Amino acid sequence: MRLARRGAPGAEKPVVLEGDQAFDLTPLTTDIDGDFLESGGIERVREALAAGSLPVADIDGTRVGAPVARPSAVYCVGMNYAAHAAESGSAPPENLVLFMKAPNTVVGPFDDVQIPRSSSKTDWEVELAIVIGKRASYLDSREQSIDHIAGFTIANDLSERTWQLETSGGQWGKGKSAPGFSPLGPELVTPDEVDVSDLRLRSFVNGEPRQDSRTSDLIFDVPYIVWHLSQHLTLEPGDVIMTGTPEGVALSGRFPYLKAGDVVELDIEGLGSQKQVFA
Template sequence: MKFFAHGAVGAERLAVEADGAAYDLSALTGEAPALSPSFLADGGIEKVARAVADGTLPAVDASTPLPSSDDRPSDVRFGAPLAPGKILCIGLNYRDHAAETHAELPTEPILFMKAPDTVVGPDDDVLIPRGSEKTDWEVELGVVLGRTLRYAESPEEALDAVAGYVISNDVSEREFQIERGGTWDKGKNCETFNPMGPYLVTADEIADVQDLSLTLSVNGETRQDGTTADQIFGVGEVLAYLSLFMTLYPGDLVNTGTPAGVAMGIEGQPYLRDGDVVELAIEGLGSQRQTFRDAPAADAPARTRSEA
């Protein structure tokens, strides 16, 4: 199944694609604009699967475009499908990305965190922070927990706790991240710095999570073209590792790293500027498209694409 959210900011409606059809989830999720940790913890995915099988969910209006549409209309907005709990991120987890940044391969996963309020929809505008000269892109496989995980004894046990997968753009400001001292968090938590979606695809839909292609282009030029097979620490290994240091709960999101091709690693370092368009996709999970905009003045409200 593929969960998605569509509608104006704060008024999204949840739906699911299954067996070639799309169904409205309001009867099960109420007015929630995104899947919540409590919904996942309460067996929400299983409840939706039963309702689809029983034929009790109303179909989404046939005129409503779906995230899988080849050409999504510009006046239709898709929201992030999940309101995450924790957002945990793994740095330097692809061999080619470590090489392009001249970093040694890590012997343990590198961990940093993003705040849940960085999450926006997959096609919403992304704001370049005031004073930024080094805003960068990172296509990443996001992993969503479906049940509580503590002290996993194996990668296989950890994978059993996965509800599904999403696309994340782990947008980063490299000066804030690397040159300002302290931890990486300053360059990772700027407003709108985690576009997510359009789908949360349930784990059973992905045959091999370590064999997914990831691509990203800027203004039509391919910048990233990688595969999860190049991960230093596979998804199950990452989750098992994290569970030794903290409890992972339903709705937690783990961004698992990015392949080579970020601006920081390209000759000339073509960091993002106002008006640049970034498009990214992961096999089986859909695609995103963001326009990067200079952050507004302090007295002006931030705007998403749908409000621009």
């Protein structure tokens, strides 16, 4: 299934998309959030669709919100593609690199993004994102991970590189948590709809290609990421995990950083696309 949230910021309504139709989920839930996911919401939607009990929703012209309401945490895996580690001046990590972004950075996939005041190195990063559906703590094996995943979506892990690397004090959070720095969506795609082990992911700036890779090149794959993080922290329903970005960002020195008026487009096979105008 493909779940989405449509409407103005703060007033999004949950829907499920089936072919070219959308169905209203408000008879089942007020939102797509951790409570909905933890309480078996996806299965209730599946049953309601099969029964034909959901009303049709008119979503034409409505804003596309992030497909999950504000998560309790946004976890990010750093340098998870070997070529990106190399362009960043680092060797591929032997251990999973973890950092966090502020949850209030999450915005819709087509929302305009403001370049932060005094920023000169705002950068793009296309990433596969995991949405947790069931609390995960001390999982016994990688094979258990899939039972704790609600679905997948696209993330743009925007970064201000000066703040991240030069004035960071050793932590990346300052360079990752500016307003609007986590465009998410357009849809939450359940695991039965897509095999995320080998998907093409790409980014473009002003129509010019930047990143072009496959999730099969991840150093730490999706099952390992969820299992590994569960050994160090408790993943809550609705939490988002960004799994890392491939080579082709401005940090490489091959491309200019973003400026006002630039348009960034991202797509991941099977998950849709994003587009942001930078102001």
